[in-house]
Every structure is written in structure tokens, then in C-alpha cells.
Amino acid sequence: MSIRIGILGYGNLGRGVECAVKQNPDMELAAVFTRRNPEDVKCLTETAKVCNVSEAEAWKDKIDVMIMCGGSATDLPEQTPKYAKLFNVVDSFDTHARIPEHFANVDAAAKESGHVGIISVGWDPGMFSLNRMYANAVLPEGNDYTFWGKGVSQGHSDAIRRIEGVKDAKQYTIPVDSALESVRKGENPELSTRQKHTRECFVVLEDGADAVKVEEEIKTMPNYFADYDTTVHFISEEELKEQHSGIPHGGFVLRSGVTGWNKEHKHLIEYNLKLDSNPEFTSSVIVAYARAAYRLHKEGQTGGKTVFDIAPAYLSAKTGEELRATML
Amino acid sequence: MSIRIGILGYGNLGRGVECAVKQNPDMELAAVFTRRNPEDVKCLTETAKVCNVSEAEAWKDKIDVMIMCGGSATDLPEQTPKYAKLFNVVDSFDTHARIPEHFANVDAAAKESGHVGIISVGWDPGMFSLNRMYANAVLPEGNDYTFWGKGVSQGHSDAIRRIEGVKDAKQYTIPVDSALESVRKGENPELSTRQKHTRECFVVLEDGADAVKVEEEIKTMPNYFADYDTTVHFISEEELKEQHSGIPHGGFVLRSGVTGWNKEHKHLIEYNLKLDSNPEFTSSVIVAYARAAYRLHKEGQTGGKTVFDIAPAYLSAKTGEELRATML
Numbered sequence: 290m291s292i293r294i295g296i297l298g299y300g301n302l303g304r305g306v307e308c309a310v311k312q313n314p315d316m317e318l319a320a321v322f323t324r325r326n327p328e329d330v331k332c333l334t335e336t337a338k339v340c341n342v343s344e345a346e347a348w349k350d351k352i353d354v355m356i357m358c359g360g361s362a363t364d365l366p367e368q369t370p371k372y373a374k375l376f377n378v379v380d381s382f383d384t385h386a387r388i389p390e391h392f393a394n395v396d397a398a399a400k401e402s403g404h405v406g407i408i409s410v411g412w413d414p415g416m417f418s419l420n421r422m423y424a425n426a427v428l429p430e431g432n433d434y435t436f437w438g439k440g441v442s443q444g445h446s447d448a449i450r451r452i453e454g455v456k457d458a459k460q461y462t463i464p465v466d467s468a469l470e471s472v473r474k475g476e477n478p479e480l481s482t483r484q485k486h487t488r489e490c491f492v493v494l495e496d497g498a499d500a501v502k503v504e505e506e507i508k509t510m511p512n513y514f515a516d517y518d519t520t521v522h523f524i525s526e527e528e529l530k531e532q533h534s535g536i537p538h539g540g541f542v543l544r545s546g547v548t549g550w551n552k553e554h555k556h557l558i559e560y561n562l563k564l565d566s567n568p569e570f571t572s573s574v575i576v577a578y579a580r581a582a583y584r585l586h587k588e589g590q591t592g593g594k595t596v597f598d599i600a601p602a603y604l605s606a607k608t609g610e611e612l613r614a615t616m617l
Numbered sequence: 618m619s620i621r622i623g624i625l626g627y628g629n630l631g632r633g634v635e636c637a638v639k640q641n642p643d644m645e646l647a648a649v650f651t652r653r654n655p656e657d658v659k660c661l662t663e664t665a666k667v668c669n670v671s672e673a674e675a676w677k678d679k680i681d682v683m684i685m686c687g688g689s690a691t692d693l694p695e696q697t698p699k700y701a702k703l704f705n706v707v708d709s710f711d712t713h714a715r716i717p718e719h720f721a722n723v724d725a726a727a728k729e730s731g732h733v734g735i736i737s738v739g740w741d742p743g744m745f746s747l748n749r750m751y752a753n754a755v756l757p758e759g760n761d762y763t764f765w766g767k768g769v770s771q772g773h774s775d776a777i778r779r780i781e782g783v784k785d786a787k788q789y790t791i792p793v794d795s796a797l798e799s800v801r802k803g804e805n806p807e808l809s810t811r812q813k814h815t816r817e818c819f820v821v822l823e824d825g826a827d828a829v830k831v832e833e834e835i836k837t838m839p840n841y842f843a844d845y846d847t848t849v850h851f852i853s854e855e856e857l858k859e860q861h862s863g864i865p866h867g868g869f870v871l872r873s874g875v876t877g878w879n880k881e882h883k884h885l886i887e888y889n890l891k892l893d894s895n896p897e898f899t900s901s902v903i904v905a906y907a908r909a910a911y912r913l914h915k916e917g918q919t920g921g922k923t924v925f926d927i928a929p930a931y932l933s934a935k936t937g938e939e940l941r942a943t944m945l
Contacts, residue, residue: 307878308878312876333878388942416886422932422944423932425944426905426933429640429934473891548893549897556898556901557892558744559890559891560748560886563801565884566877569882570876573756580754595940596945597930601754601924601927604750604751604755609926610717614717616749616753617737617742617746617923
């Protein structure tokens with residue numbers, strides 16, 4: 290029998306989950322839950338139902354894993370614990386500073402109801418976290434580096450869009466090549482924010498807006514841009530649509546460490562991603578962890594989990610024998 | 618209380634384990650077991666005992682995890698199941714084709730005696746296997762690529778040393794840059810053996826040996842060199858010692874896959890290692906898994922395990938809370 294998946298929230302991430310479920314023959318999409326009027330939402334999977342989120346409870350026994358596709362700012366802190374009372378859940382909560390609190394809430398709800406709740410799944414947090422952790426366990430003495438990009442930062446794009454006179458905008462985060470190369474050479478550089486990433490902005494102005502003023506406002510924006518070397522390009526709405534409509538991303542996790550009785554040998558561990566679609570890759574990771582949630586629950590496990598707590602084999606559709614014979 | 622480690626076999630790998638234990642404050646090296654006369658073997662750790670392998674059974678309750686540092690060809694297939702009857706064990710068995718059989722033997726012995734036996738730990742098999750598996754679970758539709766090097770292959774160096782007229786030799790396996798770049802571009806090339814790696818040999822001849830004949834014999838050696846573009850350099854014994862005494866290695870694991878309803882988005886996952894010392898890095902991975910073996914045993918788990926079966930958090934000295942707060 291297939292693993293029956295539910296999607297709660299049908300934006301970019303929810304659609305990515307739908308596509309990922311299609312690539313995994315041991316799963317099926319049972320239903321999509323939306324806050325909108327279900328009649329206004331059409332999903333791609335013919336066999337799946339579109340329901341209002343208020344109907345979710347009725348699906349309690351018809352969904353094995355509910356995938357939470359809301360945002361980290363306000364949706365997930367409330368939704369993931371709430372739905373963990375009814376379902377096994379997986380979310381992609383990515384506000385790093387609030388993870389301990391979110392974990393505690395999901396853990397309590399999931400334990401009480403006998404479900405599994407896996408939080409902060411995706412690539413960062415997610416695959417990047419795993420690689421940081423494995424690399425630290427293997428090389429206890431060393432330095433960690435994470436670079437993001439080249440890719441679109443939704444948060445920074447939104448911040449530009451809020452500036453008066455801006456009609457639309459896309460912001461790319463770009464790792465600084467020379468910094469990355471220095472890390473790869475084992476030079477263990479101390480890197481400031483400015484030395485690690487640059488920011489490139491493509492901005493469409495409203496008619497009559499003051500370009501000089503907008504550029505100044507972007508470049509001096511605290512937290513978002515002030516600490517970075519930022520480039521601003523003003524382009525037409527057509528160009529933005531044609532050249533910058535994708536949501537690519539990626540990045541690099543490196544650990545540079547030493548071994549030997551006198552720490553005489555250097556080692557470099559690097560993990561990197563180049564992603565055409567940030568939400569679809571995130572969704573693909575989530576769906577693999579949905580398989581894990583299903584299996585852990587079947588084994589009688591309950592409570593909050595992260596990628597650190599789950600043995601890799603749970604993610605794969607292959608059996609232990611198959612994995613040992615083909616991938617070890 | 619520290620995790621008490623034993624080392625069985627005190628060659629390059631055993632010495633690497635000793636160095637790695639020193640880097641992990643929650644562990645201590647209790648004893649080294651050797652087939653040689655213990656009085657002829659001096660280990661670096663002042664507090665550790667050197668014993669003959671015949672004394673191992675007497676350490677049954679004084680060692681938490683025995684690390685098996687013999688070779689895969691003849692030592693480990695016999696030793697790992699044998700010592701799994703007495704201890705929790707970790708080995709680095711790397712004969713990929715014989716892993717299923719070795720796993721079955723270790724699993725049976727460990728289950729019977731109530732121990733944990735983790736096999737095939739290191740970087741390949743080991744960290745590379747993990748990365749192949751995670752990447753396949755996340756991107757079910759795609760192609761896998763593994764490149765090794767640049768690094769010293771002991772097996773190929775030994776093969777050259779067995780040729781008549783050869784006094785000493787070192788062989789480097791080198792990935793072909795253009796092949797690696799093609800994979801990184803998402804071109805999904807089909808690569809022959811020759812297209813993936815080249816082999817570079819540094820050879821010291823015996824006095825009066827025929828260089829032309831030796832070179833011919835190397836380049837046409839079946840399995841080892843015949844399918845590769847091989848370069849042979851004849852050098853002096855001094856140069857070999859000065860320039861080629863290290864044991865560096867490394868390599869690349871890549872998965873190139875697609876997502877999206879119509880498979881319209883490409884993704885590339887890459888993991889790579891640059892290692893100054895192959896045995897010390899392998900040992901560092903093994904020692905992290907020794908921590909896992911100790912903890913799994915404490916929880917009451919028994920039997921054979923591989924890297925696929927062990928949740929990442931077991932490898933780290935940090936608690937779940939610490940990991941979530943600092944690495945997720």
C-alpha cells in the first residue's frame with residue numbers, strides 16, 4: 290500500500306511536494322488543504338482532492354503523513370504542533386534561532402498524540418545541517434564555513450519590493466569566489482559578512498520613481514544590505530520576467546580540519562548544491578523524510594525529530610539488503 | 618566515564634585511530650592488540666597497553682568498542698565476526714562485492730552475543746556511501762557519479778611493486794577534469810573507465826632493470842592499468858621518498874537529477890573530500906562510529922549495522938539540544 294500524503298498549504302512549496310510525490314512510486318497524494326476556497330484551487334494530481342483546511346480533521350485516518358507547506362514566520366509555529374495532534378507531520382521550519390522552541394512544541398504535541406513530527410527539513414536547515422554535523426563529528430578540530438548562492442533570496446527580494454518607488458525586484462545572493470577558494474586551500478580565513486557574499490539586485494521602478502534614492506535606500510538597509518557589497522541594476526518589467534523568473538539557489542558547506550598526533554595533516558570536506566528550483570529541491574528532501582516519518586510511526590516511535598535523529602536508510606525506498614548491495 | 622577504545626591491528630589505520638581518539642575528549646585508548654611481540658611495539662598513548670592479540674578475550678569487560686584495523690582481503694572477514702562475539706566492533710571492510718556476506722556474518726555473531734557490529738566505515742565505503750544514498754533518496758530520478766583522487770592507491774602501487782625489476786613504486790589515481798566538469802554542468806555524460814580517471818605511476822627501478830619492459834608491463838596489466846591512460850615516471854629512490862611518501866586521497870560523489878511536473882528543473886548534489894592522509898581520515902570516521910556503537914549498545918541494540926542504519930546524532934559528542942541549537 291502506498292504512503293498517503295497530504296499537503297497543507299498549496300504555494301510553491303506545496304506544488305513542489307506534489308511533483309516530488311509523483312517521482313516516488315511508493316507514495317500517493319491523497320489531498321491538498323488550502324485556506325482558499327477549494328473550488329478556486331486546481332492541483333495537478335488528478336486523483337487528489339482539494340479541500341479547505343477546516344476539513345483536515347476528517348482525513349485523520351486517510352493520510353499517513355501531512356506535509357506542512359506554510360511559512361516559517363507565522364504559519365508553521367502554530368500549524369505544525371496543531372496538526373501533529375492529528376497526523377504524522379513534516380515541516381521545513383527555517384528560522385534557525387527559534388528551532389529549539391519549535392522543536393519543543395512539536396515534540397510535546399506529537400508525543401501526546403502518538404505521532405512523529407519531523408521539523409526543519411529541506412536543504413538549510415536540512416541537508417546542509419546534516420553535512421555540518423557529520424563533518425564536525427568526523428573532524429572534531431577544524432573550522433566550518435557555509436556559503437549560500439548563487440540564488441534568489443525571497444526575503445531580500447521582498448525587502449526591496451517594500452521600498453517606495455519599487456514595482457518589482459529580484460535579489461541574488463552570491464558567494465565570493467576568492468573566499469571560497471581560500472577555504473578550499475585550507476587557509477582557514479576569518480571572513481566578515483562582506484567577505485563571504487555579495488548581493489545583486491534587479492529592480493523595476495514605478496513610473497517617475499527616483500532611481501538614485503531607491504539605490505541608496507537599498508544599499509543602506511540595515512541587516513539586509515548595509516553589511517554587503519551590493520549592486521543594483523534597474524531593468525524593465527519585461528526583462529525581469531524573462532531573465533529572472535526562476536527560483537534557483539544553492540550553496541556550499543565546508544569543513545577544514547586537521548588530524549594526526551601533531552595535527553600535521555589537513556583535510557577538507559565539501560558539500561555543495563546547485564539547484565534550478567529552490568522550492569522543488571526543498572520539497573524533494575521533505576518527501577524523503579515523509580517516508581521516514583511513516584516508517585518510524587509504524588515502528589511505534591513518537592515525538593519530535595530532526596534530520597539528526599533519523600537513520601539514513603529510513604529515507605530510501607530500497608531495503609537494507611538493496612542499499613548494502615548497491616550503495617555501500 | 619570515557620568510552621574505552623581498543624585497537625586490533627597497529628598499522629597505518631590503527632595509528633590513525635589512536636590519533637583520532639586523542640581528538641575526542643569523551644574517549645580513551647585502553648589497549649592496542651598486535652600479532653607481533655608486544656614488547657616490539659610502542660604506541661603513542663602513554664596510558665594505553667600494548668598486548669598480544671591472543672590476550673584480547675581478557676579485555677572483554679575493559680573495552681567498550683574494539684576497532685578492527687586489519688585488511689579487507691583476509692583479516693576482517695575472519696576477525697570482525699570473531700571479535701563481535703566479545704566486543705562491540707567497528708571495521709572498515711571495503712571489498713564492496715563481499716559486503717552482503719560480511720554483513721551477514723557480523724550480524725549473526727553480534728546478535729548472538731548481544732553486541733553491535735558496524736561494518737564498512739570510512740569514506741568509501743562510508744561517507745561516500747552516505748552521500749550516494751541521501752542524494753538518491755532526495756532525487757529519485759538522476760545519475761550517480763563517483764570519482765576518486767587525486768590520491769595514492771595502495772592496491773595499484775603494490776601491483777607495480779610486484780613487477781620484476783621494480784624496487785619501489787607509488788601510483789596516483791587522478792579524476793579527469795573534463796569529465797567532472799561535464800557532470801557538474803548537468804550534461805549527464807556516459808563515461809567509460811578511461812574517461813573518468815587517469816593513472817600516474819612513479820617507479821624506482823632495480824639496478825639493471827629494463828625500463829621499457831617495466832613500463833610496458835604496467836600499462837598492459839589487466840584490471841589495474843590496461844583500461845586507463847597511464848603515465849609512468851622513473852625516479853630515484855630519494856625522490857620517491859621526498860616527494861611521494863604521503864598517503865593523500867580524496868574524491869567526488871555527485872548526483873545529477875531532475876524535479877518538476879515535467880522534469881523541467883535540474884539539480885546537482887556534490888560531496889567532495891581532499892585528504893592529506895587517507896588512513897587518518899578513515900580512522901576519524903571510524904572513531905565517530907565507535908561512539909555510535911557504544912551508545913547503540915547502551916540502548917540495548919544488537920547486530921550488524923552500516924552507516925545507513927545509524928542516525929547522525931549518534932556520531933556526535935553533543936546532545937540533541939546542542940545539535941539543534943548550533944548545527945541545524
